[in-house]
Amino acid sequence: MRCPFCAHENSQVKDSRPSEDNAAIRRRRQCESCGARFTTFERVQLREVMVLKSGEKREPFNRAKIENSVTLACRKRGIAQERLDQLISGIQRQIETMGEGEVRAQAIGEMVMEGLRQLDSVxxxxxxxxxxxxxxxxxxxxxxxxxREVGGS
Known part of the structure; x- marks a missing residue:
């Protein structure tokens, strides 16, 4: 694993444990060159999924985009990070187990909307x-x- 501080190629794993939602392995690493410590997450990827955007443009699925959107929507709402991770991991699993090589960006947006509707109305x-x-x-x-009609909180 390349060090994010000095770009050295090798690092040593100091600690490994499952993440809170058991969907990833959290590893604490230390760079062999500069000694900096950093954390990595290892997740299962069932298949490479392409996202079909408007205008027929395609790009690889990127979990970080969902993380950023959900985090921004939930900012200052007092929702535990563990619940956000569960929501995001659930959406990712749903996408990867659809059995499709491509998924429309609109479908992902709807999945996020449904998850947030159940999590927090604001x-x-x-x-x-x-x-x-x-x-x-x-x-x-x-x-x-x-x-309000749906019964959101």
Whole structure:
């Protein structure tokens, strides 16, 4: 594993343990050259999934994009990181076990929306405002009233 500080090729594993959701192995490493310590995560990847974006552009599935979006939507909501990791891992497993080599970006967005709807209504509305491209206050009002009808918290 390349050191993120000095780019040396070798590091030593100092500690390994399962992550909180048991979906990854967390490893503490130490660079053999500069001595810096850093953490890596090892996850199972069932298959290489391509994301079909609008305009027929394709790119490899990137878990970090979902992590960033979910983290931003849940910012200052007091939701435990473990619950966010479970949501993200669940979406990733769902995508990888669909049996398809390609998945539409829209389908991923809907999975995130459904997960956030069940997790936190404010985070759900935040994500939807960007995902559905709200342009006016009326868009928020209409969407928020539909969330209340669904029984969001």
């Amino acid at each position: 985070a759900y509305i935040r994500f939807a405002s960007v995902y559905r491209d709200f342009t006016e206050a009326r868009d928020f009002e209409e969407f928020a009233s539909s969330v």
